[in-house]
Amino acid sequence: MPCPFPVVVACAGLGSRLGRNLPKALVDVKGASLLSRLLTGALRDVEDVRLVVGFREADVMAHARAVRNDLVFCRNPNFQSTTVADSFAMAVNDVAGPCVIVDGDMLVDEADFAAFCAAAADGRPQLGVTPSRSEQAVFVEMAGEGETRSVTGFRRNPPTGHEWCGIALIDRSFFAERRTFVYECIEPFLPIRAFEVDVAEIDTPADYDGAARWLDERAVRRSA
Amino acid sequence: MSPTIFFDFDGTITRQEVLPLIAREIDMEDEIATLTRATMDGLLDFRKSFRLRCRLLSQVPISRVKDIVAEVAFDEAVADFIRANRARCVVVTGNLDCWISDVVRDRLGCAMLSSTGEVEGDTLLQVDRVLDKGEAVRAYAADAGATRTVAVGDGMNDVAMLETVDVAIAYAGLHQPCSSVIDVSKYVVTSGEALCRVLSRL
Numbered sequence: 001m002p003c004p005f006p007v008v009v010a011c012a013g014l015g016s017r018l019g020r021n022l023p024k025a026l027v028d029v030k031g032a033s034l035l036s037r038l039l040t041g042a043l044r045d046v047e048d049v050r051l052v053v054g055f056r057e058a059d060v061m062a063h064a065r066a067v068r069n070d071l072v073f074c075r076n077p078n079f080q081s082t083t084v085a086d087s088f089a090m091a092v093n094d095v096a097g098p099c100v101i102v103d104g105d106m107l108v109d110e111a112d113f114a115a116f117c118a119a120a121a122d123g124r125p126q127l128g129v130t131p132s133r134s135e136q137a138v139f140v141e142m143a144g145e146g147e148t149r150s151v152t153g154f155r156r157n158p159p160t161g162h163e164w165c166g167i168a169l170i171d172r173s174f175f176a177e178r179r180t181f182v183y184e185c186i187e188p189f190l191p192i193r194a195f196e197v198d199v200a201e202i203d204t205p206a207d208y209d210g211a212a213r214w215l216d217e218r219a220v221r222r223s224a
Numbered sequence: 225m226s227p228t229i230f231f232d233f234d235g236t237i238t239r240q241e242v243l244p245l246i247a248r249e250i251d252m253e254d255e256i257a258t259l260t261r262a263t264m265d266g267l268l269d270f271r272k273s274f275r276l277r278c279r280l281l282s283q284v285p286i287s288r289v290k291d292i293v294a295e296v297a298f299d300e301a302v303a304d305f306i307r308a309n310r311a312r313c314v315v316v317t318g319n320l321d322c323w324i325s326d327v328v329r330d331r332l333g334c335a336m337l338s339s340t341g342e343v344e345g346d347t348l349l350q351v352d353r354v355l356d357k358g359e360a361v362r363a364y365a366a367d368a369g370a371t372r373t374v375a376v377g378d379g380m381n382d383v384a385m386l387e388t389v390d391v392a393i394a395y396a397g398l399h400q401p402c403s404s405v406i407d408v409s410k411y412v413v414t415s416g417e418a419l420c421r422v423l424s425r426l
Contacts, residue, residue, distance in 0.1 A: 006425060048421045061412065072422055073412040090410070094391060095425050 002045040003100060003117035005169065008091040009043075010084045011035060011104040012054025012076040015203075023055050024105040024202060026063055030215050034105065034202065035060070039067045042113035043102075048072070051104070052087040054079025085182045089175035096172075098123040101182070103166030107211055109198040109218075113167070116195045119147075120169040125189060127151045128167030128197040135204045137163035138183045142194055150191040154183045165199045168192075226312055227426055228370040230337075230361050230385060232377035233317035233324065235398035237306070237332070239297040242319055246281045246289055255280065264402075270381055271354045274318060278341070282348040289323045296327065299397055301416035303332060305423060310334040314364060318355050318381050322348060337364060358384025365389075374426065376419065377401075383408055391426065395419055 015024035025035035032040075035051075043049050049068070053060045054076040061073050074091040076082060084103065092099050100117065102108070120126040129140050129151065139160040141153035154164065164183055174185045186192065200214035201207060234241050247256040256277055263273040281289075306313045313334040317324055320341040328336045337360040340352040357377075365373050373389040375382070378401040386392035386408045394401035394409035397416065406412055413419045 006421070048418075048425075050422075065414065070415040070418045072418050075406070075410055075412065077407075094410075094422070097425065 001118060001121070002047060004121065005098045005100050005117075005123070006048040006050055006095050007043060007046045007100040007102055008050045008052065008074075008088060008095075009035075009038065009102045009104045010052050010087045011060055012052045012057075012079040012082075012087045013084060013105075014055045014079065015105065023060050025051075025060055026056075027202065027208070029107065029202075029208070029211050033063065034107065035064060036067050037107060038102070038104065039064065039071075041110045042108040044110075045114075046117075050074055050091050052076050052091050054082075054087070083180055085175070085179055085185055088182060089172075089178070089185075092170070092175055093172045098125075098169055098171050100167065100169050103182075103201070105203065106166060106199045106201040107214060108167070112197040112199075116167065116169075116197050119195050123169070125171075125174075125192045126169040126195050127186065127192050128165040128199070129162045129194045130165035130197055130199050132159055132161060132163045133210060134163060134201045135206050138181070139163050140194070143191065147193075149194045151194045152191045154187060154190075162194075162196075165197050166201060167197055167199070225371050226309075227372035227374045227390070228312050228314065228365060228368060229309070229423060230314045230316045230364075230373065230375040230389065231302070231306065232357075232375075232379065232382050232385075232395075233315050233319060233328075235378050236376055236395050237298055237302050237315065237397075239299055239398060241398070242293055242296060242323070243277060243281065245292050245296060246284055246323075249284050249288065249292060250281070252280055264380065270318075274339070274354055275351045278320065278348065278351045282350075285346045286322050286343065286348060287346050290326050293323055293327045294330070298331065299416040301420050302397070305420045306332050306334055309423075314361075316355070316357050316361060316375075316377075316385055318357070320348070320351065335364075337361070356384060357381060358388045361385045362388050372426075374423065376423075378405060380404060393419065393422065 011025040050072040052074045140151045200211040247253045262268045310333045315336040321338045322341045339355040342349045342352045374391040375385045375389040376393045392409040393411040396414040
């Protein structure tokens, strides 16, 4: 069953840590951009997809429209002085009800995302978690097992086995107060149920190489 | 509380521009298109251009214009949304009341803010007042006590309206919104269904 809630994807940033003069959404990984992989993969069956655009917005919009012509673009012209949290806040604040947020700088396992949305169909907050792999992770502390597992805290150090993967079902109350990082917006609402989604986030050049390997591993698995 | 939503008419609600349809009646499509193009390119002042175009089209009896406009194709997703939410939707059009009011009343059933024409019988004598969309929306919202306002448009004459509301949406229904419209908009939407999803979830 497709996600019944709007999905907001943050694509506004400069991606300065990656060191390219290109929005991360347009970075090519093994022949396709992150954005096109997202739109044709995990978000393929999502009806209401909203992209927050900023850096090179015209290019990102044109690129996205070549894939789908029913997208909603939310403009963040102040991308240079605002954060991903601000981008999400801009779009989520115009949705009366639950909303899925997705950081636009990663590869997302399609099946896991569909399962995430199915598990979140009741509209209660849910956080996506993934085995720790990225260079600048926000690690999660968790309690419980299986369907009762929940995120009870965030931390930068020391590492835990899982990190927040940049996917969450939340609502606009999470952005009532302005904070720098998205996890800081979520923190006051913990504990929140956790759901594992396999992703490969790309913040740094090392993450980029890891993402390419992530795709290769999937290709090998599919051909096996 | 649900927001009050202001909609441009030509190219936002309609899938056809109204003035060319009227111009076709008197074989003046090229002339009207040329004037429209010059206006969009900034070579002509909008108000003067609109008055001139209306003067040319005043050759068509008002009753005949109404018959033509009654058949104009709508973006049905947008029209359906307006009909379902008519108490809080307002058409804001630079077009003339004597030409447009019937089709808005009969096919949408919502309020309308428009330019006005001086009429004698079945003849348009001249344009009386060209609508300033920004002023009109501000005044309407104040009178109505609207706590949150939204506007949807695509053309240069929508910029003032888009600048004055809480949520501005550039809609690429019939035309790609010009850069001035996008620059003052929070959202850019290219499909009627997507537009209605945004409006329904505000």
